[in-house]
Amino acid sequence: MSDHSGASVTPVEAFEPPYYVAVFTSVHAEERSGYGETAARMEELVKDVPGYLGMDTAQTPGGLSITVGYFRDADALTQWRSNTEHRAAQSRGRAEWYESYTLHVAKVERSHGFKRA
């Protein structure tokens, strides 16, 4: 749900598969009152979901935002998806904050990471 620019500069690591990714790509509406507070609140709230592993977010100025959430299993995603406060935020997002978005929920089959020595 979040795609504000307070991004960490270390990508979330490669976990041992299987795990889940929720890929959320979006284009913002021009006017976004209240968005920042809600995004920050969602970032806090998701941390309480058992099986939540982390989040990556990037935003091209004036362009696309991509947020990827990582979850240990489908139950963790179901719990996050059904969270009441999250559902209210999604509703408000469709009504006010997004021009368009796509969500892809997928089960990771392989992963790897690289870090400069």
Add this chain to the structure above:
Amino acid sequence: MSDHSGASVTPVEAFEPPYYVAVFTSVHAEERSGYGETAARMEELVKDVPGYLGMDTAQTPGGLSITVGYFRDADALTQWRSNTEHRAAQSRGRAEWYESYTLHVAKVERSHGFKRA
């Protein structure tokens, strides 16, 4: 492989599952000679892969880049992964262009899109 800023401002649509996503998150090295040309070449090259569906990319200035490639099936990903020119670009990326990166390859189980009316 690509995360330059020539991003489209429409997210790739939600396809009918199953399909695959390759989520590539990265932090750049400070010096990146030759990166832009190679990224542009990879974006052209991947279009020749049968089963390639599209790509989303976003980059927070000074922060994280995320590129998501969409593929119809595992064969399409295998073909892209084994492309000689792509492999050379990956090598050069590890040697010169990236501080760190993570790749997550995952099979999409559900997806949906939203577009403001």
